[in-house]
Amino acid sequence: MKFHIKIYLVLVGISVIILLCAGYLVSIELKSYVLERINYELDTQIEQFEYILSNSSNINFSYSHYQRLSELGNLRLTLISTDGTVIFDSKIDSSKISEVENHITRPEIMEASKIGRGQIIRKSKTLNQEFVYLAKKLDNVIKLEGIDKDIRYIRGSLSLAKMNNLITSIQTKFFYVSGIILFVIVFITYFISKLLIKPLHEILSAAEDVKDGDLERRITISTKDEFGKLSKAINAMVEKLKEDLLQMKKLERVRTEFLGDVSHELRTPIFTIQASLETLLNGAIYDECVNRDFLNKAMQSAKRLDALLSDLIEISRIESGDMRMNLNHFDINELITQTVNEMQPHCLQKNITLKKKFDSEFNQVYADKDKIKQVLINLIDNAIKYSPNESEIVVAAENVDNGVKVSVIDSGCGIPAEHIPHIFKRFYRVDKARSREVGGTGLGLAIVKHIIEAHGSKINVESQVGKGSNFYFILSK
Incomplete structure (x- = not known):
């Protein structure tokens, strides 16, 4: 069954x-109102008859006269003596009045005898009809000429048949009107339900389109109700899903490129090791003129392979978010001095001068000391590899407005402008042949970039071909 149904x-x-509850309540209220009106009429009529009787003590009692008065009052009137004998009943002929049984045991008379007034709704044993009875006990008995008994009780009654007919008539009209109202409600409700469910159909349609792969589909409901809020939430969810899928595709492309680069980078040292060992196994091991050369080639390739694997592990750990930062305040001058001293032996072969330069004796920064040392080592090592013999490399620290600027400046071959935007990518090389010749893995600058960005900063480079390069970054204090 459809939801709108x-x-x-x-x-x-x-x-x-x-409508049923309203009809029931209307019936109850109507019956209560009619009974209240009947009681009022009975009470009024009895008061009037009591007055007439009180002023007729000297007039001879006329049965037919009181019958006509009762008919004018539109009620049944009964006069009852102290012992319960019915003296007069407007609905019974005078010839049969003596046959009417004693009324002293009637509920309304018994109640009136006790408290002066009795009221009840019951079926008349005499007329076999349902009546509303109201009996009143007179304070003083009334003696009329022509009758033996004194009048002690005046009882008025009205048949419920007319009341029931009136109520039935009103109820019938009410249910006719209710039927018309219900028809209108049914008609209006059908269109309201269709109108209410329309936004849900659009949401469902959009969900089906998204499920089928249409990530450009959006829900156009702009109301401020729950449907509008749901639409905004779904649109935001689809937008996020689209971004996530694009990111996944990007990551998949990067992963594919990464695997291709890794396999290519690993193949070269492995091939060199394999070729050197095969040559030695084929007899060169016994040739003292060449065997040491092949062993050196295998050793260099093994070292390069070890460096490559170490850098791969490091960058994988960084890019997976597993890099933990241990931020503390320390003196960057002291760290630069320590790193420069450790890197001095690497400069001996090319007779490179490695210097440090500070604008003050103490430059405090807030960073991960070990990670910044790794950055300095990578940048200095890179500068040594690409600087000519007897050149100079300067590692500097100077105060700037937003922190301490750390620079590694070399006087090497420089980097062409078109390559600068790409040098921090994994395995990117400006001169691939020379990079392999000097033993670079192609990952050093990528590692530097990730570490500096993890500190909320950015690695920058200024370079001129033939004059050298300046790699610098700023650390917060």
């Missing part, structure tokens, strides 16, 4: 229940 049936069901 369910809503429609629920609304119609509620309307029917409301």
Whole structure:
């Protein structure tokens, strides 16, 4: 069953229940009102008859006269003596009045005898009809000429048949009107349910399109109700899903490129080791003129392979978010001095001068000391590899407005402008042949970039071909 049909049936069901309850309450209130009016009429008529009787003590009692008065009052009037004998009943002929049984045991008379007034709704044993009875006990008995008994009770009654007919007539009209109202409600409710469910159909349609792969589909509901909020949430979710899928595709492309680069980088040292060992196994091991040369080649390739694997592990750990930062305040001058001293032996072969330069004796920064040392080592090592013999490398620290600027400046071959935007990518080389010749892995600058960005900073480079390069970054204090 469709959802809007369910809503429609629920609304119609509620309307029917409301109308039935309203009809029931109207019937109760109507009956109560009619009974109240009957009681008022009976009370008024009895008061009038009591007054007439009180002023007729000297007039001879006329049965037919009182019958006509009762008919004018539109009620049944009964006069009862102290012992319960019925003296007069407007609905009974005078010839049969003596046959009427004693009324002293009638409920309304018994109640009136006790408290002066008795009221009840019951079926008349005499007329076999349902009446509303109201009996009043007179303070003083009334003696009329022509009758033996004194009048002690005046009882008035009205048949419920007329009241029931009136109530039935009103109820019938009410239910006719209710039927018309229900028809209108059914008609309006159907269209309201269709209108209410329309946004849900659009949401469902959009969800189906997204499920089928249409990530450009958006819900156009702009209302401020729950449907509008749901639409905004779904649109935001689809947008996030689209971004995540694009990111996944990007990561997949990067992974594919990474695997291709790794396999290519690993193949070269492995091939060199394999070729050297095969040559030695084929007899060169016994040739003292060449065997040492092949062993050196295998050793250099093994070292390069070890460096490559170490850098791969490091950058994988960094890019996977597993790099943990241990931020502390320390003196960057002291760290630069320590790193420069450790890197001095690497400069001996090319007779490179490695210097440090500070604008003050103490430059405090807030960073991960070990990670910054790794950055300095990578940048200095890079500068040594690409600087000519007897050149100079300067590692500097100077205060700037937003922190301490750390620079590694060389006087090497420089980097062409078109390559600068790409040098921090993994395995990117400006001169691939020379990079392998000097033993670079192609990952050093990528590692530097990730570490500096993890500190909320950025690695920058200024370079001129033939004059050298300046790699610098800023650390917060």
